[in-house]
Amino acid sequence: MVMIKELQSEKEILAAFPVVKQLRTHLDESEYLEFVIEAQEKDRYKMLALFEEDEIVAVIGFKPMVTLYYGRFVWVCDLVTDQKKRSKGYGEKLLTYVHEWAKNHHYEQVALSSGLQRESAHRFYEQKMDYEKVSYVFKVSLKK
Structure with a gap:
């Protein structure tokens, strides 16, 4: 049985960390926990897990936002399926869940960014989930 549950x-x-670590390899467990809790408190960040039986096999993190560019939208911050459980439709189930959450809460769009090297993820977003490429994301590190 497959179930989606918000992690609070x-x-x-912490139970989701082994799966999230596959995407966010730079984080250790304590940084991860600190960031999730801070994002939940300050940014309305929500983390959901998809369970197969009692095992977390995929995780999505998102936050509702308002900007002049997108208007009212949901930003998907994190989406990862356990590497041993990929290609079973779990990412599609989680993203579809977020689409429904957004509609039910009167958000007009869902957006995300994906690393340039993640070509299979790009195919998934564009071909399976009907996303379109609309911009590049730029960043600068202020830690020197």
Whole structure:
């Protein structure tokens, strides 16, 4: 049986770390927990896990936002399926869940960024989920 559940307690958030670590390899467990809790408190960040039986096999993190460019939209911050469980439709289920959440909460769009090297993810977003490329994301590090 497959189930999607929002992760709220520290214990639930930590249980998702082994899967999230596959996407966010630069984070250790304590940084991860600190960032998730801060994002939940300050940015209305939501983290959901897709369970197969009692095992977390995929995770999505998103936050509702308002900007002049997109208007009212949901930004998908993180989406990862356990590398041993890919190509089973779990990412599609989570992203579809977020689309429904956005519609039900009166958000007009869903957006995300994806690393340039993640070509298979780009195919998934464009071909399976009907996303379109609309911009580049630029960043600068202020830690020197």
